[in-house]
Amino acid sequence: MTSAAFLRTIPAAVLLPEFSAAFDTTLPRAAVPDLALGLEGIELHFGGIRALKDVSLDLRAGEIRAVIGPNGAGKSSLVNVISGLYRPDRGRIVLNGRAFAHVPSQRLPQLGVARTFQNLALFPGLTVAQNIASGWVFRRRFGLLAHLAGLPAARRETRSVDDRVDQVAAFLGLSSHLDRPVATLPYGLQKQVELARALVAEPRLLLLDEPMAGLTATEKAEMTGHIRAVRESLGLAVILIEHDIGVVMDLSDRVAVLDHGSKIADGTPAEVRRDPDVIRAYLGAEAA
Amino acid sequence: MSVTAATIRPVIPAQTIAILILLALAFIAVPHLASPYVIEAILLPFLALSLAGLGLNLLTGYAGQVSLGSAAFMAVGAFAAYNFNLRLGLPLPVTLVLAATTAAAVGLVFGLPSLRLRGFYLAVSTLAAQFFVQWALTKFGWFSNNSPSGVIAAPSLAFAGLSFDTREGRYLLSLSIVTLVTFLVHRLVNGPEGVNLIAVRDNETSARVIGIPVLRTKLWAFALSSAIIGLAGVLWAFTYLRTVEPAGFNLDRSFQILFIAIIGGLATIRGAFLGAALIVVFPLLLARLSGFFFDGSIDAGVVKLVERIVLGTVIIAFLIAEPNGLSAMLDRATRRLRSLFGRS
Numbered sequence A: 001m002t003s004a005a006f007l008r009t010i011p012a013a014v015l016l017p018e019f020s021a022a023f024d025t026t027l028p029r030a031a032v033p034d035l036a037l038g039l040e041g042i043e044l045h046f047g048g049i050r051a052l053k054d055v056s057l058d059l060r061a062g063e064i065r066a067v068i069g070p071n072g073a074g075k076s077s078l079v080n081v082i083s084g085l086y087r088p089d090r091g092r093i094v095l096n097g098r099a100f101a102h103v104p105s106q107r108l109p110q111l112g113v114a115r116t117f118q119n120l121a122l123f124p125g126l127t128v129a130q131n132i133a134s135g136w137v138f139r140r141r142f143g144l145l146a147h148l149a150g151l152p153a154a155r156r157e158t159r160s161v162d163d164r165v166d167q168v169a170a171f172l173g174l175s176s177h178l179d180r181p182v183a184t185l186p187y188g189l190q191k192q193v194e195l196a197r198a199l200v201a202e203p204r205l206l207l208l209d210e211p212m213a214g215l216t217a218t219e220k221a222e223m224t225g226h227i228r229a230v231r232e233s234l235g236l237a238v239i240l241i242e243h244d245i246g247v248v249m250d251l252s253d254r255v256a257v258l259d260h261g262s263k264i265a266d267g268t269p270a271e272v273r274r275d276p277d278v279i280r281a282y283l284g285a286e287a288a
Numbered sequence B: 001m002s003v004t005a006a007t008i009r010p011v012i013p014a015q016t017i018a019i020l021i022l023l024a025l026a027f028i029a030v031p032h033l034a035s036p037y038v039i040e041a042i043l044l045p046f047l048a049l050s051l052a053g054l055g056l057n058l059l060t061g062y063a064g065q066v067s068l069g070s071a072a073f074m075a076v077g078a079f080a081a082y083n084f085n086l087r088l089g090l091p092l093p094v095t096l097v098l099a100a101t102t103a104a105a106v107g108l109v110f111g112l113p114s115l116r117l118r119g120f121y122l123a124v125s126t127l128a129a130q131f132f133v134q135w136a137l138t139k140f141g142w143f144s145n146n147s148p149s150g151v152i153a154a155p156s157l158a159f160a161g162l163s164f165d166t167r168e169g170r171y172l173l174s175l176s177i178v179t180l181v182t183f184l185v186h187r188l189v190n191g192p193e194g195v196n197l198i199a200v201r202d203n204e205t206s207a208r209v210i211g212i213p214v215l216r217t218k219l220w221a222f223a224l225s226s227a228i229i230g231l232a233g234v235l236w237a238f239t240y241l242r243t244v245e246p247a248g249f250n251l252d253r254s255f256q257i258l259f260i261a262i263i264g265g266l267a268t269i270r271g272a273f274l275g276a277a278l279i280v281v282f283p284l285l286l287a288r289l290s291g292f293f294f295d296g297s298i299d300a301g302v303v304k305l306v307e308r309i310v311l312g313t314v315i316i317a318f319l320i321a322e323p324n325g326l327s328a329m330l331d332r333a334t335r336r337l338r339s340l341f342g343r344s
């Protein structure tokens, strides 16, 4: 199925729920309707380590925003702050027009955010189809008893989830693997399944923590294609953490560079590439 | 492509047919053909322990929450059924449902620590259930209708003009309950809730960020598992032993049920039945064998001890050889058979 066909299967109301009156009028300039994410002065400590130092970042709807930096720079920590797994010591996170001191992680999908993990975080005991379907659980209206009783409406819901799983799987080229236990898939495909699980939730903001790590060149090209297609057909905003500079420069609209927890540069790929601080801290090897 | 019907082990029609044949044999042939000994000493305990294993498997195998308190929930079920029957004189099915509900409620309370504790620490906290329930049932005579010995006879089992007090009646009652509950558990684990259970077991963090209700799923698992184990307790006391006493529901029993779940194969339904069959039949076989070889020459206590050692050794050897249990072994065997027949 083409990207456009996939797009048509998703109701507009789900993709673009109105930004309700929840706007905080005291928010700074970042509080514009097309803001997908705002981070303001985020500080995060682990004991004596300052993992994030006064990091601010904004992300517009439909934008692919790379976050790069050397190992231990704080990239994953940033994603964990956005997804509520870490509670920042200072600063706030603006999501869906609302400001949070700490994002409630169990309500993340309702806030329109889905993520993948740097190390695979699939459910090895489930099939590919079930893993993807798990991303839709938060929308289910029928609970345990309705399913035990076999209520027709509950069955219908299950069928519609199956359809949606089929669509996403087709979109990512996973259709022939749906019934396999996910743990038996090669690593590259498992990365795709994780992306599928995130997409089935129909998020507006997608957080990808090193989606290409460990992939072969072919798989990387495929994943790059998927990320681009996702943005183009679904209009998702994407935070992309990636070490492969080629991929980053190719895919992203803007790039933020972290080093030792501080944001040392932020701009278009071309700007960042020229930045002397970035060259010193990170790109040095590649630029030389 | 169905997410719900096609699970880890899709139910192929051949399997459904096999199960139907098995059920027909169990319901129709066995009551006529099985000797009293087979029903009393093998089938009745097998059914009760299978059900307990199934209940624990839901919690430990599917949801990944270790429990050492199974026998406590069996006791709660048995004593609740006894008291609902004694004090309210309700029809048998209502008594059973209330007993299961009581066990679920107690299970829910002792499941609360699972919201904070994991693995070994959770296992230790479920021991609290084991000791607390046994203590309460012994301490407060009211539960045993103030019987001086604490041992009470199970009530007569009758419903809608049918009496289940005969040996065959008790067997059929047990079998019906086990069949019904197994069907419901099958539907549960193959439906969306099964996905939630395994997701919580496999990766709690990612389950949480994709919006799976982790806390609710854990509590459901504790409640349902305890309800099923509670029913198993009723079967154990009412249809097998015909007496209700706290002593039979001790820590040994909890471990026995844990062994059943593990040996049979965690996160499989048939595992509970395979494990229970082994745990019930193996000691009987050993007793026969030792009776045959050492008839009278060795003290009965020593034989009992040797039996336990052998059983323990077998369990350990088995876990090393096949950590996925009898169910996985059966899978391999059928696959091998199929390929043999396919070739010839």
Ligand SMILES: Nc1ncnc2c1ncn2[C@@H]1O[C@H](COP(=O)(O)OP(=O)(O)OP(=O)(O)O)[C@@H](O)[C@H]1O
Pocket (backbone or CB within 6 Å): A046, A049, A051, A069, A070, A071, A072, A073, A074, A075, A076, A077, A078, A118
């Ligand atoms: N849960 C944690 N507990 C303690 N320290 C942590 C934790 N998570 C991250 N850190 C520390 O915070 C710093 C930033 O780590 P982080 O994982 O965010 O880096 P990263 O940029 O994602 O690195 P990589 O490229 O290796 O994935 C490191 O010093 C790390 O040791």
Ligand SMILES: [Mg+2]
Pocket (backbone or CB within 6 Å): A075, A076, A077, A118
């Ligand atoms: Mg990282």
